[in-house]
Amino acid sequence: MIYLKAFIVGGLICAITQIFIDKTKLLPGRIMVGMVVIGVILGAIGWYDKLMDFAGAGAGVPLSSFGNSLWKGVKEAVDKEGFIGLFTGGFKAGAVGTSAALIFGYIASLIFNPRTKK
Amino acid sequence: MYLGEASIEYQDGVYIQGYASIVGEKEGQGPLRSLFHDVENDPLFGGDNWEDAESRLQLRIANTTIREAGLELKDIRYVFAGDLLGQLIATSFGLKDLNIPLFGLYGACSTMGESLSLGSICVSAGHADHVLCMTSSHFASAEKSFRFPLGYGTQRKLSATWTVTGGGGVILGNSGGIARITGITTGKIVDYGCTDKENMGACMAPAAADTIAVHLSDFGRCPEDYDKIITGDLGSIGKTILLDLLDERGCRIEKQHMDCGMEIFDSEKQDTHAGASGCGCSASVLCSLILKNICSGIWKRVLFVPTGALFSPVSSNEGRSIPGIAHAVVIESLEQKG
Amino acid sequence: MTGSIKEHYDSYVKNVTPTASTLKNVWNAFWIGGLICTFGQLLLEGFLALGMDKDTAGYYEMVCLILSSVLLTGFGIYSKMAKYAGAGTLVPITGFANSVASPAIEFKKEGQVFGVGCRIFSIAGPVILYGIFASWVLGLIYWITHYVF
Numbered sequence: 188m189i190y191l192k193a194f195i196v197g198g199l200i201c202a203i204t205q206i207f208i209d210k211t212k213l214l215p216g217r218i219m220v221g222m223v224v225i226g227v228i229l230g231a232i233g234w235y236d237k238l239m240d241f242a243g244a245g246a247g248v249p250l251s252s253f254g255n256s257l258w259k260g261v262k263e264a265v266d267k268e269g270f271i272g273l274f275t276g277g278f279k280a281g282a283v284g285t286s287a288a289l290i291f292g293y294i295a296s297l298i299f300n301p302r303t304k305k
Numbered sequence: 306m307y308l309g310e311a312s313i314e315y316q317d318g319v320y321i322q323g324y325a326s327i328v329g330e331k332e333g334q335g336p337l338r339s340l341f342h343d344v345e346n347d348p349l350f351g352g353d354n355w356e357d358a359e360s361r362l363q364l365r366i367a368n369t370t371i372r373e374a375g376l377e378l379k380d381i382r383y384v385f386a387g388d389l390l391g392q393l394i395a396t397s398f399g400l401k402d403l404n405i406p407l408f409g410l411y412g413a414c415s416t417m418g419e420s421l422s423l424g425s426i427c428v429s430a431g432h433a434d435h436v437l438c439m440t441s442s443h444f445a446s447a448e449k450s451f452r453f454p455l456g457y458g459t460q461r462k463l464s465a466t467w468t469v470t471g472g473g474g475v476i477l478g479n480s481g482g483i484a485r486i487t488g489i490t491t492g493k494i495v496d497y498g499c500t501d502k503e504n505m506g507a508c509m510a511p512a513a514a515d516t517i518a519v520h521l522s523d524f525g526r527c528p529e530d531y532d533k534i535i536t537g538d539l540g541s542i543g544k545t546i547l548l549d550l551l552d553e554r555g556c557r558i559e560k561q562h563m564d565c566g567m568e569i570f571d572s573e574k575q576d577t578h579a580g581a582s583g584c585g586c587s588a589s590v591l592c593s594l595i596l597k598n599i600c601s602g603i604w605k606r607v608l609f610v611p612t613g614a615l616f617s618p619v620s621s622n623e624g625r626s627i628p629g630i631a632h633a634v635v636i637e638s639l640e641q642k643g
Numbered sequence: 644m645t646g647s648i649k650e651h652y653d654s655y656v657k658n659v660t661p662t663a664s665t666l667k668n669v670w671n672a673f674w675i676g677g678l679i680c681t682f683g684q685l686l687l688e689g690f691l692a693l694g695m696d697k698d699t700a701g702y703y704e705m706v707c708l709i710l711s712s713v714l715l716t717g718f719g720i721y722s723k724m725a726k727y728a729g730a731g732t733l734v735p736i737t738g739f740a741n742s743v744a745s746p747a748i749e750f751k752k753e754g755q756v757f758g759v760g761c762r763i764f765s766i767a768g769p770v771i772l773y774g775i776f777a778s779w780v781l782g783l784i785y786w787i788t789h790y791v792f
Contacts (some may be wrong), residue, residue: 189688197680197735198673205672206729209665212501215459215733216766219742223364223732223774231781244683247701248708248735249676257774261782269790271781273754277775284736285700285771288743289713289763291713295762296747296759299717301355303348303445303470304455305331354752454749456716457723457731457766458741460668463661497652507656511649545659550648 189243196238196245219250226254231262256280309523312490319425320482321475321636322373322435326592327366328471328585329444333407335570340593342369348445348481351510355446356394362472363388363399369590370437381405382433385420387412389442389584390450391500391617396441399458405437413613414509414538415492416440417473417588418632419458420428420460420608422489424477434478441472442583451502451618458608466540467575473585473592483600488635490520494615496628502621506543506566507584509612513539514550514627516610520633521556528558532604535595536631537587537611538566540580565590566613585613597607599638606637644664675724675731679720682707683735704735717743740767 200203208218228236235255246252260280264272278285308314333344336534343365350361363386371378373577373597381580384403387410388395396409412419420438427433447468448455479487495512513536521527528534539547566580591609598604612631621627648655686707689784690700715721721741725732732738743763764771 190684194677194681196509197683198677198731201668201728201734202673204734206665208730208733208772209663209668211459212503215453215457215738216742216769218730218733219739219766219770220773223770224777227706227777229779230766230778231785240687244687245677245680246689247662247704248683248737249733250711250739252735253736253739254771254774257778261778262785263788263791265782265790270786273779273786276782277778281771281774284705284739285646285741287706288711288713288740288767291710291740292743292747292763293759294765295713295717295744297749299748301455301749301752302719303355304448304719304722331788357779384776410725449749453766454706454745454762456719456722456741456745458722458728458738458745461727463663497649499652499656501656507660511652542656542660546648546656549655549659553648 192242193245196242197248200249201240222250223254227258230255230258253281253284265279310519312488312520312523313426314488314524315425315429317488318485318487319428320478320480321484321486322378322478322482323370323476323557324474324592324596324638325366325369325373325458326471326473326589327362327369328469328589330531331575332469332471332597333590334373334567335337335575337569337590337593340597341589342373352479353536355443355449356390358401359388359390359395359441359443359446359467362443363395366441366472366474366512367400367403367437370476371437372452374476376435376476378403379382379407380435381437383408383427385410385424385438387420387440387584389413389447395443396444410630412630413584413615414584414587415611415613415630415632416584417591417611418537418634419613420441421475421486421634422491422632425486425489428477428479431479436477437474439474439586440584442468442469442470442585444470447583461578462503463578464506464542465544465578466505466538466580467570467577468583469569469581469586469589470580471585471589473588474593482639484596484639485637486634487637489526490516490633491522492516492631492633494628494630496626500624500626502627504581505614506540507546507625508614509629509631510543511548511550513547513610513612513631516631516633517558517608518556520608526558528561531561531606531608533563534561534608535610536562536564538580538582539564539612540582541565541572542579568594569642598611599636602638602640604638605640606635609634671727671732672729675728676734679731679735679737708735708737709740710742711742716741717748739767739770
């Protein structure tokens with residue numbers, strides 16, 4: 188059942204974004220920035236965690252979940268450390284995704300060569 | 306002799322003494338495959354990176370064109386060449402070992418028209434016996450500098466065009482030859498405020514329409530005086546716009562019009578969307594289909610109008626529009642003389 | 644039609660430019676995006692079954708998704724999938740990984756520092772910047788409302 192929910196919710200988030208891409212002339216970079224910021228906002232008003240509870244990876248895999256974790260990281264750090272938590276929380280919470288992408292991306296640049304399209 | 310608003314007519318004509326085209330694998334699988342001089346299946350052209358690949362392509366075009374004309378390097382007085390990359394690095398690094406005086410040109414995808422115009426002016430004024438006019442583009446180097454890394458996942462819009470990997474070169478001289486250039490009309494920058502990088506045809510069509518209209522009025526000719534009026538890389542959408550814009554000026558060219566960008570690929574089978582683009586698009590079609598048909602007398606007189614979109618990633622990030630330019634060159638078969 | 648084409652060029656161009664079949668694009672984005680999320684769920688359940696807590700399992704899930712995306716990018720498969728799937732491959736975390744790995748590979752010829760080092764952030768950098776900044780702004784509001792007053 189959770190698999191079906193993940194499929195449908197994850198698919199819907201992608202489908203809505205696709206409508207957005209087709210109807211506007213926004214480049215993918217802007218779409219990705221938009222997704223993360225929306226994730227931060229939905230996290231802050233408490234909706235994103237509810238969506239994650241309902242759909243599991245269906246809400247956890249889309250990039251908006253990265254925004255949600257950034258928000259949660261900042262909030263928890265502020266609760267624990269006070270003002271300075273505003274500066275420690277975000278990067279800690281985003282560490283796994285960012286580090287994995289940078290490290291694997293860098294290793295890929297050592298192994299693979301650019302290839303053209305046909 | 307200068308004519309009208311923006312044209313020059315050559316009394317004796319400037320002669321095309323040889324030409325050559327070299328293209329990449331995808332172009333070599335398209336409808337014109339049998340007409341190119343050479344098809345290179347290695348996208349790197351034996352080089353180390355995309356920019357180096359395009360440089361090697363330029364050098365090969367230069368050498369092949371000179372050989373096709375039965376000349377040697379030392380016979381060439383000037384080279385008029387350019388490409389799409391920043392500061393013309395494909396041309397500078399490709400042609401540096403030729404040791405021939407060079408004029409580096411930037412006219413975006415209209416560069417072939419610009420180089421033929423300046424080359425023919427130079428020859429007709431008696432400043433050179435033989436000049437080489439050439440240009441190139443490379444799909445991967447253009448994607449990298451104007452769009453996204455090639456491994457990045459994006460969808461191309463239906464109005465997008467596919468940058469040609471390839472190019473062409475023409476030797477111009479003051480005698481003999483296999484065809485001749487009898488006049489040129491130099492394009493103005495025309496800007497209708499279009500900003501869509503994925504719809505270059507719409508950005509360039511107003512410039513093409515302007516140049517064609519000015520050309521016909523300067524020479525006092527009508528479209529029927531040409532067997533073909535051939536634009537560079539407007540693609541299917543640009544073609545529709547061009548015909549509409551000229552129609553508005555009371556000039557109908559449906560029967561004569563052809564677009565190089567719609568000839569080089571089979572847009573259905575090769576999935577290129579609106580057509581092809583890049584300096585190499587008009588150059589390689591000129592140096593295959595067009596000049597072959599002119600030399601064999603199938604077409605007596607052709608108006609060749611390469612079109613360029615004048616923008617850079619910086620101007621487009623700053624939200625500026627994409628102006629267009631188009632240069633017209635009249636090419637005639639030798640049979641028509643007299 | 645009133646006025647010349649030039650006067651209403653934008654709307655004229657919009658009229659003659661074909662648009663992609665949105666329905667087909669949306670369907671492709673839906674099922675491929677959904678499938679990537681389902682794959683994520685599968686990984687998550689797998690790591691949970693190994694006895695990990697929810698957070699740790701989520702981290703391992705993310706690392707696996709990113710690794711697969713980077714490999715697919717290196718072999719030139721991710722961009723082919725994206726051509727078909729659009730937002731279906733852009734939106735998942737795998738799209739973020741693709742946006743990091745693809746410039747790193749493309750610009751390796753321009754050197755380790757100014758090629759790979761700078762360009763690796765060319766698409767992902769803005770995502771990190773605005774994510775961090777937005778969470779900082781909302782965090783500041785949270786701090787002011789909960790701890791100052």
